[in-house]
Amino acid sequence: MQKIETVQQFEQLAETNPRFFFMKHSLTCPISSSAFTDYQAFLNNNREEDGYYLAVQEARELSNHISEKYGIKHESPQAFLFIDGKPGWNASHWNITEKELSKL
Template identity: 80%
Template sequence: MKKIETVQEFENLAESQPRFFFMKHSLTCPISGNAFNEYQSFLNKHGEEEGYYLAVQEAKELSNHIAEKFGIKHESPQAFLFIDGKPGWNASHWNITETELDKL
């Protein structure tokens, strides 16, 4: 799992990876901490999947860019599955679980 911090890094990722998971993670929220653990556990069990994240407190510009570009209201925590550069799935808060991610 790799941390993405800038709009340019994200745009390069979206152009180069046909499928990847992405999470907006809050460093101070216990719900986000739980979701991040679920996300990390999923990625650890599925080495074939690409996984990335941002820390909302450190990458507000990127977080806002994703919300505005794709018309998806910002939430934290929030997870996405990007397919061909566009969100094919997203969930927030307690809906980010290893079980839900396994379905994708």
């Protein structure tokens, strides 16, 4: 799992990777902490999947960019599955679980 911090890094990722998971993680929210733990477990158990994240407090510009570009209201925590440069799935809060991610 790799941390993405800039709009440029994200745009390059979206252009070059046909399928990847992405999470907006809040460093101060206990719900986000729980979701992030499940996200990490999912990626550890599914090594063929590519996973990335941003820390909302450290990358607000990128977080806002994703919301504005794709017309998806910002939430934190929030997870996405990007397919061919567009969100094919997204969920927030308690809906981000290892079980739900494994269905994708």
